[in-house]
Amino acid sequence: MVVMRPHTYTPVSAGTPPEPTIVVGCTCGWRGTATADTNANPDPGFQDWLSNHFKPFLEAGGLRGIIAHNNISRLVEGFANAGHIHWMSNIRRTIALSWGWWSIINRTARAILVLSSVYQMREAVPLVRTVLEHTLYLEALQRHGETAVDAAVREHIRNVRNIVNTGQGGPVSSGSRADFEPLEVPDPIPDAAWTQQVSAICDRLGVTNSLYLLYRVLCGQTHPSLTTADQFIGDPDREDLGIRREPNFDQDSDFLFWTGVMLVWAGQAMNRLLTQPILVEELGLAEQELGVVPVEEVSTNANFGAMNVSKERIEQIMFGESGSPAAGS
Numbered sequence: 001m002v003v004m005r006p007h008t009y010t011p012v013s014a015g016t017p018p019e020p021t022i023v024v025g026c027t028c029g030w031r032g033t034a035t036a037d038t039n040a041n042p043d044p045g046f047q048d049w050l051s052n053h054f055k056p057f058l059e060a061g062g063l064r065g066i067i068a069h070n071n072i073s074r075l076v077e078g079f080a081n082a083g084h085i086h087w088m089s090n091i092r093r094t095i096a097l098s099w100g101w102w103s104i105i106n107r108t109a110r111a112i113l114v115l116s117s118v119y120q121m122r123e124a125v126p127l128v129r130t131v132l133e134h135t136l137y138l139e140a141l142q143r144h145g146e147t148a149v150d151a152a153v154r155e156h157i158r159n160v161r162n163i164v165n166t167g168q169g170g171p172v173s174s175g176s177r178a179d180f181e182p183l184e185v186p187d188p189i190p191d192a193a194w195t196q197q198v199s200a201i202c203d204r205l206g207v208t209n210s211l212y213l214l215y216r217v218l219c220g221q222t223h224p225s226l227t228t229a230d231q232f233i234g235d236p237d238r239e240d241l242g243i244r245r246e247p248n249f250d251q252d253s254d255f256l257f258w259t260g261v262m263l264v265w266a267g268q269a270m271n272r273l274l275t276q277p278i279l280v281e282e283l284g285l286a287e288q289e290l291g292v293v294p295v296e297e298v299s300t301n302a303n304f305g306a307m308n309v310s311k312e313r314i315e316q317i318m319f320g321e322s323g324s325p326a327a328g329s
């Protein structure tokens with residue numbers, strides 16, 4: 001669990017004999033010192049940065065975060081550029097619902113990347129929750145089929161009626177009420193009810209101790225709570241509490257990883273509905289690199305999350321296309 005700041009080596013200042021130390025810098029603010037010995041190593045500062053800063057960052061979760069970031073970028077770009085989708089005419093309603101949810105998943109994932117790039121990953125947590133919820137609903141819809149759409153329609157009407165009833169007598173009730181008055185909530189669809197609740201979907205898929213747990217963690221960081229307030233307090237025992245404006249939050253790589261995993265599941269769920277699969281290459285690469293297993297296997301498959309990245313890919317991340325080290329941007 002690390003913060004995904006860009007890390008680029010920047011030699012700060014070189015020592016001159018007889019003082020052979022050089023100060024080593026990183027774009028993230030890290031500082032180190034190395035002994036200048038140009039005979040043994042043309043750039044000992046770079047070696048110091050690599051061994052004592054960048055490699056530890058990658059090993060602490062940075063590599064997974066960078067790989068997730070790259071795959072999310074590729075997938076949401078693929079979504080934005082994708083052409084037509086093709087489906088069988090008898091699942092028109094299912095497609096309408098799925099397409100909307102899939103679009104929200106992709107656009108929200110892109111928003112998470114944007115927040116991550118300006119060091120506001122904490123503020124992206126509610127968005128990660130949105131991606132998770134929509135992905136779970138999409139999985140449930142794809143598995144259950146047509147009557148899950150009826151369950152969604154019923155839930156929608158029930159919600160609208162609740163909203164109208166809540167506003168009765170208040171300043172925004174007039175006008176809207178008449179519009180919704182004729183809406184009768186249809187009979188419940190008992191066998192499809194599970195598709196309309198996060199806990200029930202996780203229970204049905206056998207992922208309560210993994211994905212439902214994640215959902216609860218995300219909820220805890222979304223609603224007002226001690227957890228959310230505590231991120232801005234450095235030391236409760238100090239008189240000034242150690243108040244801070246930058247949150248104490250270092251789960252960037254974890255939440256980028258989960259966002260990437262959700263995108264894979266959501267894309268695969270869409271493709272099971274379509275007659276011509278889309279983003280096949282992008283989804284395959286993300287699945288392989290992030291170690292994504294089918295959603296029902298998350299709690300039981302030991303290989304889930306086991307990264308599978310080529311040596312060339314790691315080298316490209318460490319040294320960049322141009323040969324200069326850069327990451328996380």
Ligand SMILES: [Zn+2]
Pocket residue numbers: 006007008026027028029030053
């Ligand atoms: Zn750094």
